[in-house]
Amino acid sequence: MRLRILRPKAAPGPKTVIVRGNALLNSLSFSGLTTGQRGVHLRLIETTDLHLHLLPYDYYADRPSAGIGLASAARLIDVARAEAPNTLLFDNGDFLQGTPMGDYVAHERGLRRGDLHPVMAAMNALDYDAITLGNHEFNYGLDFLMTTLEGAAFPVVSANLSTRLGAGPRADRTLVKPYVILDRMVTDEMGFAHPIRIGVIGFAPPQVIDWDNHALDGRLQARDIVQSARAWVPEMREAGAELIVALAHTGIGSARYAEGMENAAVPLARTPGIDALLTGHTHLIFPSPMFSSMPDVDIATGTIGGKPAVMGGCWGAHVGLIDMLLMREGGEWQVLGTRSEVRALPSDGLKSDRRIADAVAGLHADTLAAIRRPVGQSREALHSYFSHLGVTGSLQVVAEAQRDYVRQRLADPELAELPILSAVAPFKSGGRGGPAGYTDVLEGPVALRHIADLYPFPNAIAALCLTGAEVVEWLERSAAAFNRVRPGSQGTPLRNPEVPGYNFEVIDPLDVVYDLSQPSRYDHAGGLADPRAHRVVSVMLEGRPLDPEGRYILCTNSYRAGGAGRFAGAQARNLVLSDERVTRDILRQYVTRHGALVRGGQGSFRFKAMPGTTVIFETGPGAGAHLDEIAGFHPEARGLTRAGFLRLKLDLSDGA
Known part of the structure; x- marks a missing residue:
């Protein structure tokens, strides 16, 4: 039985409309809905990229933070459920890792068979209908993940991740169920009940097997998202699914399909048989003006490839909603119209839902005790407010710990x-992390929370052997983090907002000079944009130019070595070293051994001087206490x- 989609006489209004009660039924006029029907x-309600918030x-920061957290988002979920007679709640992946609470459970308290992970306790309390897996679910290893999922009181689906590949996707031994069919009763506006069979299928970026290769090698295989959908969706129809919802932990990227693409939402939406698409992975919001110029993406109707879609941000700060107007006629369900929106928590937050707060209260207290445990001293203030300006002290301590371990x-x-x-990349450098998303370690005692602040992700250590030319290309890729600045111009934004902090790498102890008057050689996603362009004009190591043909060991992490960000030579x-040791643990042991956060080399980078040129740089408000560190920019x-964010006008005349 196939579900037909009828087009409305007129397109619905702006996407940021809050739909209450049966307003969707009352506000739209459709040719398919006549008297008596x-x-x-x-x-459909979505949370995505919770990252254990x-x-x-x-x-x-060891303080309350309004505006994030599933316990607060639960209030939005309750309201959304109360407004509609028929609702389904889904999570779109990346729920397991992202806060010290997750690390505490994985590395200190542990999780034994029969234990209930706090995220499962929270989701069970909110009565989720189904969830899928994201890439960060595998950061703690496959065994930990599977033990976590044993506590789920709802289906977990993922169609393109398998423990053994067959001749085709439908012959694979998938890690969890590829899809599930939910048998539900829905009521119409007159209160009459109707049965409906809703198919739910999940997808994850295939790159997960590279990003966590140290833990997954030989144990997990991944297929292309679109190819998997083309194989499994027809089977779902054969099994009786009347409406198919894709939980797609993938971003909204190119409309042109390429096998193995990480952000495949647009070609996935074009897959016949999929009726609605929940997206995520990139921590963005859809519908929003950010996607206004993308092919096959319509922010006015909230559709991708003509299918209703949503992306609900991250960290529980938002929930995504897709409202669908359905009608059953001749034994078939028809979609008469849809609307999508994303609702945000207010800036001052909402009162925490007691179901979740009570479920994790004990673990919250244990986590606080753990993160406050002293491990050493910091001899200076270390922060990431100016990491994109060449002030890299907070990165150098991590770089030295990595180098010491690899050596x-x-x-x-x-x-x-x-x-x-x-x-090392400044993982916490504003951007999507907001004005509070910066590393800020004060001079004095260092606790475990400061270690996590300096390196927030549980990436494993890795090392590559590269030529000097490949190292320079690595730096060129990093230079995409900056906008082009025309000499003599005034007020150009310095940072390219499309490049997150984790894709801007500083290589210690190199001294690098960037010429921002030149176009970027790479685009924000790591693709070669202008083969003739070069922003790196000088790379020095211990006072001598880097040898393009020389060989160098580059310490990095499993995520980067696995190809994430598309850096040269990854x-x-x-690969000359692949270790299961997590970089954050290496940093903690390094600090414990030395009794302090110790910087290594004094390398950094600067910009080529552009007389009479100014730029605008946005950073965290806490940067105001450290402006003396960038005096050369005359801030x-x-x-x-x-x-x-704090806006600073910077002068590039001196190339500081």
Whole structure:
């Protein structure tokens, strides 16, 4: 039985409309709904990329944080359920890792068979209908994930992740069920009940097997998202699914299909048989103006490839909604119209839902005790407010810990003689993390929470052997983090907002000079944009130019070595060290051994001087206490943005 989609006479209004009660039924005029026919209002509710933000609390800053957390988002979910007669609640993946609470459960308290992970306790309390897996579900290893999922009181689906590949997707031994069919009764606007069979299928980025290769090698296989959908969706129809919802932990990227693409929402939406699409992974919001110019994406109707879609941000700060007007005629369900919207928590937050707060209260207290445990000292204030300006002290301590660990474990004597470089990204440098999303470690005692603040992700250590030319290309890729600045121009935004902090790498102890008057060689996704462009004009190591043909050891992490971000040389053939040790644990042990956060090399980067040129740089408000560190830019504070970032006018005349 196939569900038909009828087009309305007129397109619905703006997407940011809040639909209450049966307003969807009353506000739209459709050719398919005539006198005597009854419409069914079905609402799909999405959370995505929770990253274990269960409570409105910032464990890195060790203080409450309004506006995030599933316990607060539960209030939005309750309201959304009360407004519609028929609702389904889904999570779109990346729920397991992201806060020190998750690390505490995985690495200190542990999770034994029969234990209920706090995220499962929270989702069970909210009565989720189904969830899918994201890439970060695998950060703690496959066994930990499977033990976690044993506590789920709802189906977990993922169609393109398997423990053994068959001749085709439908012959694979999938890690969890590829899909589930939910038998539900829905009521129309007159209160009459109707049966409906709703198919739910899940997808994850296939790159997950590379990003967590140290834990998954030989144990997990991944297929292309679109190819998997084309195989499984027809089977779902054969099994009786009348409406198919895709839980797609993938972003909204190119409309042009390419096998293995990470952000495949647009070609996935074009897959015949899929009726609605819940997206995620990139922590963005859809519908929103950000996607206004993308092919096959319509923010006015909230559709991708003509299918209703939504992306509900991250960390429980938002929930996504898709409202669908259905009608049953001749034994078939028809979609008469849809609306999508994303609802945000108010900036001052909402009162925490007691179901979740009570479920994790004990673990919250244990996590606080753990993160406050002293491990050493910091001899200076370390922050990431100016990491994109060459103030990289907070990165250098991580770089030195990585270098020290790799140096001791290079078994090949020939490799051990090579110069060891260390690449680190300012993971917390504003952007999508907001004005509070910066590392800020004060001089004095250092606790575990500060270690997590300096390195918030549980990436494993890795090392590559690269040529000097590949190292320079690595830096060129990083330079995409900056906008092009025309000499003599005034007020150009310095940072490219499309490049998140984790894709801007600083390589210690290199001294690098960037020429921002040149176009970027790479685009924001790592694709080669202009092969003739070069922003890196100088790379020095210990006072000498880097040898393009020389060989160097580059310390990095499993995520980057697996190809994430598309950095030059991040290939298996160049891998010389792959270790299960998590970089954050390496940093903690390094600090414990030395009794302090110790910087390594003094390398950094600067910009080529552009006389008479100014730029605008946005950073966290806490940067105001450290403006002396960027005196060479002659900074002028220009107030706060609506989002709460501090705007600074910087002078590039001296190339500081």
